[in-house]
Structures are given as structure tokens and as C-alpha cells.
């Protein structure tokens with residue numbers, strides 16, 4: 001049986017066009033839970049990590065809009081809020097579904113911190129899209145009212161606010177996660193890439209950013225010697241010439257292929273790019289199997305029938 005890290009995108013929990021109500025998120029997570037429960041049922045050890053881009057952006061807006069009556073919090077604390085919120089939904093849905101399917105397992109969420117380098121150049125140039133998608137017109141109105149805000153066009157889906165996204169260098173709760181796994185407990189962790197923290201004089205403290213959950217998941221998967229890292233997103237396979245008439249879906253890609261396609265601009269920075277870079281990171285840290293696919297194709301991808309497997313050079 002395998003140890004499998006499953007990284008679920010924030011955009012799979014709040015889908016394009018949805019407002020992000022709790023009912024919508026519950027329904028999306030319930031649908032996502034079924035293929036994951038199948039893996040647990042087969043005896044695999046599962047770690048679920050998840051994105052928080054839409055959720056942390058919404059929480060930030062909530063804080064900004066309410067600031068005349070209650071204090072605003074820093075972005076790392078909002079990240080922690082989303083870990084609790086999403087972890088709660090996932091563990092409740094999984095617990096209920098496990099009971100219904102007679103899967104005798106325990107699942108728990110670990111509030112997880114990821115150490116970043118305070119000198120990371122990413123603090124000087126925000127790249128991580130968070131929160132809702134805006135039309136160009138609405139985005140321009142927001143920028144006119146607050147010129148400190150930066151937006152980018154996100155993979156043809158509209159404009160989103162961007163914040164700094166430094167690279168994770170260490171998962172603080174790694175040992176706690178391993179201990180739970182070694183005792184047969186399924187774990188939800190590293191939500192939103194982990195709460196960003198920096199080390200100062202031997203102490204850790206929060207810093208305002210949103211970490212890419214695919215990088216943090218790759219780091220965690222390597223740290224715990226996972227057999228598989230699955231990066232689960234909105235497409236069944238990675239493609240070259242994505243969205244064009246000559247689109248070609250890829251079943252397998254070596255590190256060298258991936259680097260060449262990245263150079264060619266086949267994988268945009270705000271969407272597929274970080275996933276490919278995270279896959280390379282996992283392999284370079286000794287990982288063997290990284291597969292990018294959609295959650296409904298999990299089983300077929302594990303069997304090698306679909307998904308895109310990123311592999312070491314041959």
C-alpha cells in the first residue's frame with residue numbers, strides 16, 4: 001500500500017462562477033471526497049493538502065470591509081482561519097462518509113506553519129492570485145479607489161488580486177504529521193501552503209503572504225517520503241498549446257521536457273506553472289511519482305491510464 005499526498009486546489013472547493021457559500025463548498029468537497037475515500041478503502045495512507053486562494057482572499061475582503069467596527073488581522077492569521085475553516089469542512093464530510101461506508105479510520109486537521117525566507121524576492125513582487133474574479137471594468141474601479149492593490153489576469157478567468165507568495169523552505173509540524181500517519185490517522189495539513197512564518201533569533205513569527213500550496217505539498221510529500229504526490233486541479237491532463245486548436249494532452253513528461261515547456265511559456269505563472277515547478281521540486285528531492293489530474297480521475301491516474309505523470313529524466 002502507498003503513502004499518497006493529495007493536493008486539492010482552492011478553485012476545486014469554490015468553483016468558477018460560484019460565490020463561495022458554505023453550502024457550495026460542502027457540496028464540492030463531498031463530490032471530491034468519494035475518490036479519496038476509495039483510496040482509503042483500498043488501504044492507502046492519505047494526506048490531504050488544500051489550497052485557500054479564493055477563501056483567504058474573501059476573508060481578507062471581509063476584514064477590510066468590517067474594519068470600522070472590528071480590528072483587521074494580518075494575512076497570516078487569515079490564512080490560519082482558512083485552514084481551520086476548510087479543515088473543519090473536510091474532516092466532518094470525511095468522517096460522515098467514512099461512517100456511511102464502514103471505513104474504520106480517524107481523520108484530523110493539523111494547523112500547519114511553513115517557514116519562508118524573509119529575504120525571499122517574492123515579497124517585492126506579488127504573484128499569488130486570491131479572492132474573487134473581477135471583470136476588467138470592476139478591477140479598474142477597485143484600483144482607482146486603492147492604488148496599492150495589484151491585480152493580474154488569471155488564466156483567462158478574469159482579474160484577481162495578487163499578494164506575495166514566498167517559497168516554503170520547512171514545514172514546522174512535519175513530525176506531528178508523521179506521528180499521526182504512523183498511528184493510522186489520516187491527516188489534513190499544510191492548507192493554503194501552510195501559514196507563512198519566518199525565523200527570527202530562533203523564534204518563528206507570522207508574515208503576510210500566501211504560500212503556493214503545490215510547493216508546500218511537494219515539500220511535505222518529500223519530507224514524509226510519500227510514494228505519490230497528486231496535484232489535483234481543474235483539468236484531467238496537462239497540455240501543451242492549452243486552449244488552442246492544436247492542444248496536445250500529455251500522459252508523461254520528463255523533468256527536461258517540463259523545463260523546456262516552462263521556458264516556452266506553455267504553463268502560466270498564476271496557474272499551471274507553479275504545479276509543474278512543484279512536481280519538479282518533489283522529484284528533485286527524491287520523490288518518484290508526481291501526477292497532475294482532476295479529482296474524478298484519481299483512480300484511473302493511479303493506474304497510469306490518464307493524468308500527466310512527471311518523471312525523472314530517462
Ligand SMILES: Nc1ncnc2c1ncn2[C@@H]1O[C@H](COP(=O)(O)OP(=O)(O)O)[C@@H](O)[C@H]1O
Pocket residue numbers: 008009010011012051155232233234235237238239240241242266267268270271272
Ligand atoms: N498547459 C496547461 N495545461 C492544462 N491546464 C492549464 C494549462 N495552462 C493553464 N491551465 C489552467 O490552469 C488551471 C490550474 O490552475 P488553477 O485553477 O489556478 O489551480 P488550482 O486547481 O490549484 O486552483 C487548469 O484548470 C487550467 O484551466
Ligand SMILES: NC(=O)OP(=O)(O)O
Pocket residue numbers: 008009010011050051052053054191192193210211212213214
Ligand atoms: N494557497 C494556494 O495555493 O491556494 P490555491 O490552490 O487556491 O491557489
